[in-house]
Amino acid sequence: MAKKIIFLLSSIFSILLFSYDKDYILERVEKNLSVKNVIYRASMKIEDDENTRDMELLLYIKDEKNVYVEVISSSDGNRSRFLKKDNSMWLYLTSAGRSVLIKGHMLKEGFMGSSLSYEDISENRRLRDVYDINVIEDEKYYILEMKAKVEDAPYKFKKSYIRKDIFLPYKEEIYSSSNRLLKEFYIEDYEKIKDVYFPKKVVMKDLLQKKNITTVEYKEINLKDKLSDNYFTKTYLER
Amino acid sequence: MIFWIKLAFKNIFRNKQRTFLTLLPIIFGVTLLIVMFSLLDGLNRDSIDNLINYESATLKIVSKNFSIYDKKIDINRVGFLVPDEITEFLKNSKMVESFTPEIIFTGNLSDGINRLPVIVKGIDFSSFKKTFKTLEKTYPKIDDFENGEILIGNDVLKYLEINYDSTFIIQSRTSGGTFDAFDVKLLGVISTGNPNIDRATTYVDIDQARNFLHIGRKVSNISIKLKKETSLYDFMKSFEKVLSKYPDLKLVTWEDFAVEIKAIDSAKRYSSSILIFVFLLIGGVGIANTILLSIYERYKEIGTMRAMGAPNNVILKMFLFEGATIGFLGSFIGMVLGGLISLYLYKIGLDFSSVIKDIDIGYPIKNIFRGSFDIISILKSGLFGTFVGIIASFYPARRAIKENIIRILK
Known part of the structure; x- marks a missing residue:
């Protein structure tokens, strides 16, 4: 009997100690997903059945409302620049020598032709504000099942597989309302810098096509104390 | 001489x-x-x-925001609820042969291997058949059109690697902008000889389009076919009184579409x-x-x-x-x-x-x-x-x- 009681108590204790409640998990994930004051140098590869495009990117991220991306070089000669300032997004077209505001249907287009839409980048809301989230757990991951609860949610239904060790996603699956898998995102590797985990390699697959893969590899990650506001201005974009 | x-x-x-x-x-x-x-x-x-036979009909009732030059079809901008008075007028008018609602949006058609940008039209089978000749040009001939089925232009088909009776995925955005998709089974192929239809248009049931877009009873337009002997201008004159009560709506005729x-x-x-x-x-x-x-x-x-x-x-x-x-x-x-x-x-x-x-x-x-x-x-x-x-x-x-x-x- 005593053994049974000890076993029961130790089970309750271990649940209390090692298992987290839904809000705690979401809080950690949302916190870890937001990176601040970082400069990346990355390469992006966009592959489909007919073409492969490579580009080198320079990214300045002050917070989720201040993002600047510049294409340093690309196999198709594209040297666009992109600025996200508050809730507005601007694309500077070097060929045209002017910047355009990304709005309406343009938000649904792929960022620099990739599987990632401008809308994916512009999303500032907390996951809990957009989705009804159910958390389930397996050996390796917390699986967040997210169902859109607002009319303008980016996706109808998605699943995020959160690594238990670092509270960051390993994989995200986008489903249709009829439960068909449409897109997959993998974050294959993370690098820890000053106690913050940064993704090293992200792979995005559009499953509506046989081969449509976007791979982003972060080659240099510089974590700064503070990034100057000058990078996040239209003047800098159009320089 | x-x-x-x-x-x-x-x-x-x-x-x-x-x-x-x-x-x-x-x-x-x-x-x-x-x-x-x-x-x-x-x-x-x-x-x-x-x-006239496949796209514009004789004329259409559209939202005042509609423009024939607007290539991006935003249902939030051009969608409207059809007033009962207009439906009654069209039903009772001796000049009208038939009329049909359409819901039009853009999306991607996928067979899981290829993805093609297409125009998706949500149609009501029986009234659409009376107003347009499109459904006379299907292979195989079809008698009905149900939720979950799709008709596609024959030129679209040549880019896809599927068999008859296969399932397609249509991916688009709902009226709220949410990325979503629905499955449809291929019912037949349309060959009209009109490149705008054959190269880029697909047809699904109007209720499926409404449910997907979350637009309630809204439509993109009401296409009207007039009786042969009826003058376009006589009809427009007779309709003027009813239409003037709805300043958010306007008429566009086939002549407007034929400008190009x-x-x-x-x-x-x-x-x-x-x-x-x-x-x-x-x-x-x-x-x-x-x-x-x-x-x-x-x-x-x-x-x-x-x-x-x-x-x-x-x-x-x-x-x-x-x-x-x-x-x-x-x-x-x-x-x-x-x-x-x-x-x-x-x-x-x-x-x-x-x-x-x-x-x-x-x-x-x-x-x-x-x-x-x-x-x-x-x-x-x-x-x-x-x-x-x-x-x-x-x-x-x-x-x-x-x-x-x-x-x-x-």
């Missing part, structure tokens, strides 16, 4: 080879004129038929006219040259006639009739040739499908170009050739009467 014609025939056939060579550019010019305008008339007619067709048609007519004018100018110069040579050859003859008291207008008339006869002969042969070719174009047409492929030629036609056969136009072209002959022979004939008689007879 008969005398002058007989004389002209006699004179122009004094030198058969020269006359034959003079006739050639006139024959060619008139044939080209008839064929070119037959083809342009036919293209114009078939384009408008294709537009008309612009391309007039540009092509203009450029063809220049080409034909050049040919007829060459023909006219040829006639002038032939008459001039004929005058030089018959200098003594003309001098004798004038010395014997033939008035100037007789000499003038003689050469003008010669020019007119060459013009008429060339035009007549051109009319016969052009008429025969036009008849062929009208009855059988030219199949350009292998040449056009996916090229946008501006007309909503992609396979067979048919001409028109209009006797009046053919006769007009013939008269034009004769007129060119008269004008071209005027200058040389004037020279014949201006020359000094004594110098001619020396």
Whole structure:
């Protein structure tokens, strides 16, 4: 009997100690997903059945409302620049020598032709504000099942597989309302810098096509104390 | 008159080879004129038929935000609820043959291997069938159209690797902007000959489109087919009173949709006219040259006639009739040739499908170009050739009467 009681108590204790409640998990994930004051140098590869495009990117991220991306070089000669300032997004077209505001249907287009839409980048809301989230757990991951609860949610239904060790996603699956898998995102590797985990390699697959893969590899990650506001201005974009 | 014609025939056939060579550019010019305008008339007619039968109907009720030039179809901007009063009016109007609601949005059609951008139209099978001819052009023939099924343009199919009865995925955004998709089973293929339909359009059930977009009872437009004998403007006038109560709605007619067709048609007519004018100018110069040579050859003859008291207008008339006869002969042969070719174009047409492929030629036609056969136009072209002959022979004939008689007879 005593053994049974000890076993029961130790089970309750271990649940209390090692298992987290839904809000705690979401809080950690949302916190870890937001990176601040970082400069990346990355390469992006966009592959489909007919073409492969490579580009080198320079990214300045002050917070989720201040993002600047510049294409340093690309196999198709594209040297666009992109600025996200508050809730507005601007694309500077070097060929045209002017910047355009990304709005309406343009938000649904792929960022620099990739599987990632401008809308994916512009999303500032907390996951809990957009989705009804159910958390389930397996050996390796917390699986967040997210169902859109607002009319303008980016996706109808998605699943995020959160690594238990670092509270960051390993994989995200986008489903249709009829439960068909449409897109997959993998974050294959993370690098820890000053106690913050940064993704090293992200792979995005559009499953509506046989081969449509976007791979982003972060080659240099510089974590700064503070990034100057000058990078996040239209003047800098159009320089 | 008969005398002058007989004389002209006699004179122009004094030198058969020269006359034959003079006739050639006139024959060619008139044939080209008839064929070119037959083809342009036919293209114009078939384009408008294709537009009305498969795209615009006779007219549409749309939101005031709708623009025919807007390529991105935003249901939030152009969607509207159809007022009951308008539905009742259309049902009771004696001028209306049928009307049907449409929901139009853009999306991607995928077979899991390829993804193609398409226009998705949500339709109500029975009323759509009465208003448009699209559903008469399906393979296999279909009697009904249900939720979960899709009809696609035959040119869309060639980019996809699927069999009949396969399942497709349509991916788009809901009215709220959410990325979503739905599965549909291929019911059939549509082949209308209208590239706008065959190359990029798919049809699903209207309720499926509504459910996917989350737009309730909203529609993109109401397409209206008027009875044959009804004038578009009579209907618009009768509808004006009802429509004026709904300032957010407006009417667009097939003529509004045909603006581009008309612009391309007039540009092509203009450029063809220049080409034909050049040919007829060459023909006219040829006639002038032939008459001039004929005058030089018959200098003594003309001098004798004038010395014997033939008035100037007789000499003038003689050469003008010669020019007119060459013009008429060339035009007549051109009319016969052009008429025969036009008849062929009208009855059988030219199949350009292998040449056009996916090229946008501006007309909503992609396979067979048919001409028109209009006797009046053919006769007009013939008269034009004769007129060119008269004008071209005027200058040389004037020279014949201006020359000094004594110098001619020396």
